[in-house]
Amino acid sequence: ARHIEAKATLQVADLVPTAGPLDNDVADPVAELDRRCVWLEVPGFGDVYCRCVGDPVDGELLLFVHGSGPTNSSTFWNDVVWELAVRDHATPYYMVAIDCPGYGRSPGDRQxxxxxxxxxxxxxxxxxxxxxxxxxxxxxQGACSVFNATLENPAITRHVTVVHPVGHDVFRYSAIKQPCLLIFDTEDAGHPVK
Structure with a gap:
């Protein structure tokens, strides 16, 4: 097992802006959304490319994990994050979509x-x-990873949302105690619902 040191608060200096902050993204007509792309140094795993929206100090963290298709990356979540960002919420969110290792811009092993x-x-x-x-x-596959992460470390999140989850031994997910929202599109041929 790896030892991970938690930071008390995120300092803006800890985030390294990328050369093209909106590359593969849409231009923000609303500047106060504070949307940016950054490299995040993740102890034990190296650099992870992140698309961030919102205030990391005042916002509650929503972490988005993409699937394992050959072209999947954080851009999968662009429309969802945009829709959430432009709505008024009683609780401010800090939304972060990551490129998992080996996907998108993040180096590393896809496994x-x-x-x-x-x-x-x-x-x-x-x-x-x-x-x-x-x-x-x-x-x-990102949904399967979210489920498995929640089983391995229940304290990681207060809620779980998954879209077209895949995986083996799905009955083990019944041990998850957090409220879960499962979303399926019955017409998505790539993720058949049984």
């Missing part, structure tokens, strides 16, 4: 998110300056 989901996602949450996410949100 990390499958083999070490609890350690990796806990390290990401901690590197962002949080002890717990308000919600872990995953799609496809």
């Amino acid at each position: 990390t998110i499958r083999s070490l989901p609890g350690q990796f996602l806990t390290a990401v949450v901690n590197a962002l300056g949080f002890r717990q996410a308000l919600c872990l949100i995953g799609s496809s």
